[in-house]
Amino acid sequence: MSGRTNGNAPVSALAQPLRLPSVGRIAACVGLFLLGAVVGVAGTLVQPGWFPGGLLLALAAEAGLCLGGALALRSRAGAASAAGGWVLVVLLLTASRPEGDFVFAAGAGSYLFLLGGIAVAVMCATLAPGRQPGGAPVRLGK
Numbered sequence: 001m002s003g004r005t006n007g008n009a010p011v012s013a014l015a016q017p018l019r020l021p022s023v024g025r026i027a028a029c030v031g032l033f034l035l036g037a038v039v040g041v042a043g044t045l046v047q048p049g050w051f052p053g054g055l056l057l058a059l060a061a062e063a064g065l066c067l068g069g070a071l072a073l074r075s076r077a078g079a080a081s082a083a084g085g086w087v088l089v090v091l092l093l094t095a096s097r098p099e100g101d102f103v104f105a106a107g108a109g110s111y112l113f114l115l116g117g118i119a120v121a122v123m124c125a126t127l128a129p130g131r132q133p134g135g136a137p138v139r140l141g142k
Contacts, residue, residue, distance in 0.1 A: 066083050
């Protein structure tokens with residue numbers, strides 16, 4: 001469907017029939033989710049070891065994965081899938097165990113990693129290039 005009725009008037013995206021994602025697209029989103037989880041675990045281990053550089057490296061890896069996922073899938077779903085895996089793992093690692101063990105220390109670097117990573121995930125998921133409708137470009141007033 002080209003997104004137009006009778007050749008002249010554009011049709012809203014809400015008025016078009018629902019298109020379900022393909023199996024490959026779902027598999028790619030699951031893979032990006034798992035890769036986001038791996039990047040979250042790696043960033044959690046890297047950022048306290050080499051403080052300013054490790055923190056920047058961990059956040060850059062997350063941003064690269066989110067933007068790369070968005071460009072690979074040509075939609076915001078790629079960025080959101082990778083960001084979802086990252087956020088889930090990092091939030092699970094912030095919880096302390098009953099024995100008193102924890103991964104994150106209560107320091108500025110840990111808070112910068114957690115809050116900065118969430119901010120990077122939100123920025124990448126919202127600013128990633130979305131799908132554009134097909135067809136010729138149109139100017140208003142023609």
